[in-house]
Amino acid sequence: KQEVTQIPAALSVPEGENLVLNCSFTDSAIYNLQWFRQDPGKGLTSLLLIQSSQREQTSGRLNASLDKSSGRSTLYIAASQPGDSATYLCAVVEYGNKLVFGAGTILRVKS
Amino acid sequence: SAVISQKPSRDICQRGTSLTIQCQVDSQVTMMFWYRQQPGQSLTLIATANQGSEATYESGFVIDKFPISRPNLTFSTLTVSNMSPEDSSIYLCSVAGAFFGQGTRLTVV
Numbered sequence: 001k002q003e004v005t006q007i008p009a010a011l012s013v014p015e016g017e018n019l020v021l022n023c024s025f026t027d028s029a030i031y032n033l034q035w036f037r038q039d040p041g042k043g044l045t046s047l048l049l050i051q052s053s054q055r056e057q058t059s060g061r062l063n064a065s066l067d068k069s070s071g072r073s074t075l076y077i078a079a080s081q082p083g084d085s086a087t088y089l090c091a092v093v094e095y096g097n098k099l100v101f102g103a104g105t106i107l108r109v110k111s
Numbered sequence: 112s113a114v115i116s117q118k119p120s121r122d123i124c125q126r127g128t129s130l131t132i133q134c135q136v137d138s139q140v141t142m143m144f145w146y147r148q149q150p151g152q153s154l155t156l157i158a159t160a161n162q163g164s165e166a167t168y169e170s171g172f173v174i175d176k177f178p179i180s181r182p183n184l185t186f187s188t189l190t191v192s193n194m195s196p197e198d199s200s201i202y203l204c205s206v207a208g209a210f211f212g213q214g215t216r217l218t219v220v
Contacts, residue, residue: 032208034208041120041213041214041216042213043117043211043212043213043214044154044211046210049209089153089154091154096142096159097142097144097207097208098144098156098159098208099144099146099154099156099205099208100156101153101154101155102153103152
């Protein structure tokens with residue numbers, strides 16, 4: 001059974017810092033890996049999707065990497081802003097578009 | 112992309128009652144997914160709803176407790192039956208492994 005772990009559970013940084021969120025998964029037989037952002041009362045927003053054959057994806061200040069063989073992914077956020085404060089969820093996409101989520105990292109960026 | 116409308120956005124219910132959550136997608140999709148997020152925890156898949164067939168439930172979830180309807184390719188409902196305080200959670204529908212509704216925050220008292 002796939003298990004997804006995210007470290008750290010919570011992170012508080014001053015504005016402008018670069019930061020890294022970590023995700024690990026136990027079964028490397030995945031289709032894709034996604035990073036989501038969850039804001040209170042606003043559901044989930046997909047940030048980046050990495051195909052299993054890819055090593056990384058970039059969108060603006062966000063960069064996500066995937067090392068399928070070691071079961072790891074990282075989300076790098078450059079020049080963090082207070083608006084980046086949210087819960088970040090890593091999810092492994094399995095057969096049939098089923099998602100297995102990690103517990104999330106709660107990020108607070110202080111101005 | 113897909114836009115998902117989910118309602119109600121929140122509700123407070125008495126124990127022993129049932130609540131039906133609706134999910135409407137702006138395009139036709141084969142599979143719709145229902146997730147639960149218990150307080151302080153991450154999302155867990157409840158079931159996969161296919162149009163024209165019975166929903167497929169994940170381990171720990173049963174049809175009697177969480178009956179699902181899927182009458183067409185753009186709509187699904189999840190009912191939380193005979194509720195107890197342990198059912199207090201956020202319930203979300205999803206399509207295509209990437210798009211989520213706003214969620215329904217359920218509190219059972």
